[in-house]
Amino acid sequence: MYRTLLAVTLATWSLVSGSFAAESGTYAPQKWSFNGLHGSYEKNQLLRGYTVATQVCLACHSFKYISHRDMMRAGFTENEVATLAKALNMTLDQKLITAQDDATARETFGKIPPDLSLMNKARGGLADYTHALLTGYSEDPEVIKHALPAGLPEGAHFNKAFPGHAIAMPNPLASDDLVTYHDGTKATVDQMSRDVTTFMQWTAEPERIERQKLGLFVLMYLVIFSLLAYLSKRVIWKDVKGH
Amino acid sequence: MIHDITPIAVEPSITANPVKWFDDRLPLISMVKNGLVVYPTPRNLNYMWNFGSLAGIALVLQILTGLFLAMHYKPDINLAFDSVQHIMRDVNWGWLIRNMHMVGASFFFIVVYIHMGRGLYFGSYKSPREVLWGIGVVIFLLMMATGFLGYVLPWGQMSYWGATVITNLLSVIPFIGPDIVVWLWGGYSVGDPTLNRFYTLHFLLPFVIVGIVMLHLWALHQHKSNNPLGIDLKKESDFIPFHPYYTIKDIFGLGIYLIPFTFMVFYAPEYLGHTDNNIPADPLVTPAHIVPEWYFLPFYAILRAIPIKELGVVAMFGSILILFVLPWLDKHPVRSARFRPIYKWLFWAFILNFVLLGWCGKMPPEGIYVVISRLSTAFYFGFFAVLPLLAKYEKAKPIPTSI
Numbered sequence: 001m002y003r004t005l006l007a008v009t010l011a012t013w014s015l016v017s018g019s020f021a022a023e024s025g026t027y028a029p030q031k032w033s034f035n036g037l038h039g040s041y042e043k044n045q046l047l048r049g050y051t052v053a054t055q056v057c058l059a060c061h062s063f064k065y066i067s068h069r070d071m072m073r074a075g076f077t078e079n080e081v082a083t084l085a086k087a088l089n090m091t092l093d094q095k096l097i098t099a100q101d102d103a104t105a106r107e108t109f110g111k112i113p114p115d116l117s118l119m120n121k122a123r124g125g126l127a128d129y130t131h132a133l134l135t136g137y138s139e140d141p142e143v144i145k146h147a148l149p150a151g152l153p154e155g156a157h158f159n160k161a162f163p164g165h166a167i168a169m170p171n172p173l174a175s176d177d178l179v180t181y182h183d184g185t186k187a188t189v190d191q192m193s194r195d196v197t198t199f200m201q202w203t204a205e206p207e208r209i210e211r212q213k214l215g216l217f218v219l220m221y222l223v224i225f226s227l228l229a230y231l232s233k234r235v236i237w238k239d240v241k242g243h
Numbered sequence: 244m245i246h247d248i249t250p251i252a253v254e255p256s257i258t259a260n261p262v263k264w265f266d267d268r269l270p271l272i273s274m275v276k277n278g279l280v281v282y283p284t285p286r287n288l289n290y291m292w293n294f295g296s297l298a299g300i301a302l303v304l305q306i307l308t309g310l311f312l313a314m315h316y317k318p319d320i321n322l323a324f325d326s327v328q329h330i331m332r333d334v335n336w337g338w339l340i341r342n343m344h345m346v347g348a349s350f351f352f353i354v355v356y357i358h359m360g361r362g363l364y365f366g367s368y369k370s371p372r373e374v375l376w377g378i379g380v381v382i383f384l385l386m387m388a389t390g391f392l393g394y395v396l397p398w399g400q401m402s403y404w405g406a407t408v409i410t411n412l413l414s415v416i417p418f419i420g421p422d423i424v425v426w427l428w429g430g431y432s433v434g435d436p437t438l439n440r441f442y443t444l445h446f447l448l449p450f451v452i453v454g455i456v457m458l459h460l461w462a463l464h465q466h467k468s469n470n471p472l473g474i475d476l477k478k479e480s481d482f483i484p485f486h487p488y489y490t491i492k493d494i495f496g497l498g499i500y501l502i503p504f505t506f507m508v509f510y511a512p513e514y515l516g517h518t519d520n521n522i523p524a525d526p527l528v529t530p531a532h533i534v535p536e537w538y539f540l541p542f543y544a545i546l547r548a549i550p551i552k553e554l555g556v557v558a559m560f561g562s563i564l565i566l567f568v569l570p571w572l573d574k575h576p577v578r579s580a581r582f583r584p585i586y587k588w589l590f591w592a593f594i595l596n597f598v599l600l601g602w603c604g605k606m607p608p609e610g611i612y613v614v615i616s617r618l619s620t621a622f623y624f625g626f627f628a629v630l631p632l633l634a635k636y637e638k639a640k641p642i643p644t645s646i
Contacts, residue, residue: 223502
């Protein structure tokens with residue numbers, strides 16, 4: 001029975017994980033510092049991502065769950081975040097809300113740009129999708145004609161990663177050096193996209209690193225607990241017939 | 244029943260022997276002792292019998308984590324989504340409690356599915372345990388209701404649209420269906436009144452489940468556990484006391500269960516969820532594919548497999564309700580599949596088919612998936628249709644008379 005059970009479990013697993021993967025695996029998987037059991041964020045990269053987020057994204061999008069004080073959870077000191085907030089004329093506890101009002105947004109883009117706090121967790125493909133989208137714009141007429149034979153709708157922009165390929169958002173990272181990084185890193189489109197995606201991962205799950213660190217200890221505890229329970233079970237059961 | 248009205252001798256002094264004094268007046272300690280300590284349990288139970296107590300622990304964990312979530316959650320369409328983010332970001336250990344509750348729901352279903360599969364394989368539903376099995380099906384139905392209601396509470400896109408699709412199913416009830424749906428919503432669409440009542444019911448139902456679980460245990464203790472051989476045990480030596488033998492075995496099982504559970508809680512809390520539920524509910528934007536939680540997928544596939552909506556709803560509910568009559572469909576005298584060569588293979592085919600149905604439920608209802616769903620649905624009901632025939636014609640292998 002156990003062999004059959006194992007076979008069924010494996011078959012189930014491959015079916016289930018296969019179908020989940022099919023949904024999220026359409027975008028080239030990237031290497032992210034936050035992935036894996038020991039994943040973490042690099043402070044410099046977060047700050048670079050913050051720079052892109054506040055100087056580019058924040059023009060139209062909000063991060064309504066994030067204040068500068070929240071960034072202390074990512075390893076920034078109070079002085080550091082106070083300096084950042086001051087540069088934007090914001091208080092420490094003010095949330096990152098765009099200055100663009102809804103009426104203007106509707107007029108310009110036809111819709112209100114979505115809040116970005118949870119964006120990395122709100123699309124199939126997760127962080128890989130965000131990066132694919134930010135680097136997926138093209139103005140090559142050949143590419144557009146191939147993907148959209150009927151042509152691009154009025155006011156829309158072509159994007160390889162976006163479902164349906166016609167996105168309302170104009171290319172936010174249209175050229176290199178849109179921002180100047182504090183650490184001298186060259187701000188290429190690819191670099192800016194990776195940095196802001198990492199920052200968005202942090203805004204989506206600010207607890208992630210604590211979670212991953214604690215999880216390892218809980219797992220180790222449970223392995224030892226189970227082992228001790230198993231040994232106790234063997235001792236207690238040793239006189240039972242047939243065992 | 245004749246009542247024995249002779250007065251019972253009791254311990255007179257509360258100071259001399261307070262425990263006996265109390266127990267003589269309310270036999271609570273004796274009840275726990277008879278049910279959990281000296282309770283005679285077959286000595287040949289395998290690890291498949293761990294899942295009953297695991298389900299109980301999973302239920303308690305859901306109630307405890309749920310209680311703490313309820314202290315911070317706000318059942319208001321304008322506040323619900325934000326209050327969940329407040330739990331995830333600002334409440335001390337809020338992310339841990341919520342992840343445990345989310346992953347816990349999935350794992351509760353995994354445990355209960357295995358528990359039911361074990362009953363199916365070893366014939367635990369057969370006489371004299373038909374009522375025990377039936378109560379189990381009631382628990383399963385209540386769990387599904389609770390799981391569905393709970394998934395609506397975060398008020399994400401999938402919450403909203405899942406609630407819309409599933410509540411609309413009731414509109415197929417002849418004549419009064421549409422009115423029932425309006426009554427259920429408390430309006431003309433899923434909205435604030437719906438969220439409020441779903442929250443109330445989601446809080447209430449787990450305690451109803453606890454009550455029914457008591458009945459489940461009561462019925463279990465009446466005839467004791469079935470066992471892998473499926474035979475009636477008559478000898479004293481075939482039994483061992485529940486404590487310490489099964490307490491330690493269940494504790495070991497709990498440890499093993501908690502390892503993948505913990506892994507999901509800490510490393511993949513949203514893997515079994517849907518990314519669309521991180522988008523706040525928007526009645527004006529319909530998601531490309533509306534899919535329920537994974538544990539409903541096999542039944543969702545049955546619903547969609549049938550082209551007539553009314554029949555689909557009947558088939559979906561029927562696919563669960565048919566479990567109530569299982570003891571009368573399968574009247575084969577041998578309980579355990581170990582000694583039933585044909586049923587054994589049919590059982591595994593049924594399990595694989597159930598997984599296949601779940602996969603169909605996840606896929607869009609088009610092309611080849613529809614064909615597979617239909618074949619798979621036919622097999623699901625075919626399994627139950629074949630059981631009466633097997634009961635008549637399947638020749639069992641010789642069964643042992645004792646362990």
